[in-house]
Amino acid sequence: MLSLKHLSKTYADGTRALSDITLTVHEGEIVALIGGSGCGKTTLLRLIAGLDRESAGRIRLDGEVLSGPHPAVGIVFQEPRLLPWLTVFENIAFGLDGVSAAEKNARVSHALEKIGLSEHANRWPRDLSGGQQQRVSIARAFVTNPKVLLLDEPFSALDAFTRASLHEHLLGLWEETRPTVVLVTHDVQEAVTLADRAVVMQPKPGRIFDELPLTLARPRDRTGLPFESSVRRILTALDHSLKAPQEQPQRERDRQAAALWW
């Protein structure tokens, strides 16, 4: 269980990027952090990954306080960030340092198969398309079997078709070990496709505005009515979060009650 308690981040120049974030993510849960630009989504992820230090508050993973990068926490960045001098295989194996050669081989081969790039194992990253590179980057994070996987808008630079196929690849990998996933996105459809819960954030300073459970059955039908209404609920919450920064959020419970009334 990943728990964030009263987390704040103030940069050296006085900018308050995050203020009093409290959030609990259960084991195996996929949580989407969603919100307009500048609301601190990426900052929050970097704090969990240990790439930046929090100004106040605590991050705990199964009771252990996280300070700095942790072996059980993996991250996929917005860009693939593959090392151009390593082949696809070596890139995926990058984090498998203490693992025996046979085990490494097996794990990487399996991951390559899962992302459908087995025949590209010995090519350089520059020979791959953007979507393929991002798949390699996801595989690199998965092979270390992290308990928590952080995804920082990993599909934002891709076209809609590539994105949809990457969603499937991601869920395919996730099914195997079911890590806890925190996904940052600004794409509402993506949040509804992947997440069990959407956390809507609000800018200046970044804070949590509302949480919406997404209880649709998997695999999710993107054309169905429940999908559509979930998307609409998130969009409404986003709208509120941007329009009325000081106003108390209308709670999800009230809205569900309203829906029942209808």
Added chain:
Amino acid sequence: MTSSRESAVSGNAETVAWSSQEGAAALAAPDFAEKRRAFDGRILLGFLLPIAIALLWEAAVYFGLSQGRLIPPPSRILATLEALAKTGELWAHSWMTLWRVLTGFAIGAVAGIVLGTLSGSSRTIRQFLDPTLQALRAIPSIAWVPLFILWLGIFEASKVALIAVGVFFPVYLGIAGAILSLDRKLVEVGHVFRLSRLQLARRILLPAVLPEAVIALRSGLGLGFMFVVAAEFMGASEGLGYLLVDGQQMGKPDQIVAAIIAFALLGKIADSLLVVASMPLVRWQDTVRERL
């Protein structure tokens, strides 16, 4: 030295442009055989102009349009080269020059790599070291010659020192610049996988810096050949530079041109060897190499 730095920088820009082009072209599956053929054709095209000029000059001298005394025709230059090779002089002089360049290059390159690495990786060391080195760099290297001769004598030591100084600056600048321009995003990947400082240097810093380091070493080697001529001008009884001076004093232009050709070949061979030796290390971006 400024120009060599600039060429390194523009080479870098080319790298970036080319790799993105390459990324786009990857889907189109380029026909390698076709690429190779076009490449060879262009090389042959480059030979056309010098060969034409050589043949024209040869004909002009042959038909008596020119005496060819101050500008010897190609046949006489070849004959001189052959004669020098037969007596063994050519090899002795070439070997001497090569030895000086390589010794000076080794000293200058090692110093450049060490100080460049220090200056590139630590802000404190950079602030301490860099201003002094930049000030020294502003001195034309040839200006050191009188001092070096006073300090080290007129024999090998002063010559090697001059070459080492010439090699040092482009290597130092290239290495420090390459480390400073290292992509923070890739370093973060290392942090995420909790690499130690040493592992970070070996697994991310070193490979990322290598292509630019090779370019820095190549421009250093080029300058080494430039300075060996200067060094051998200032008083030597052996070396290709001596052949040049001797040719001038004895009025033998064919010997001068022969020595120049020997210099060109030697420099090109040394540069190619450096390229071939570094090829396996920078194979991941070898498309760039074809363009440089």
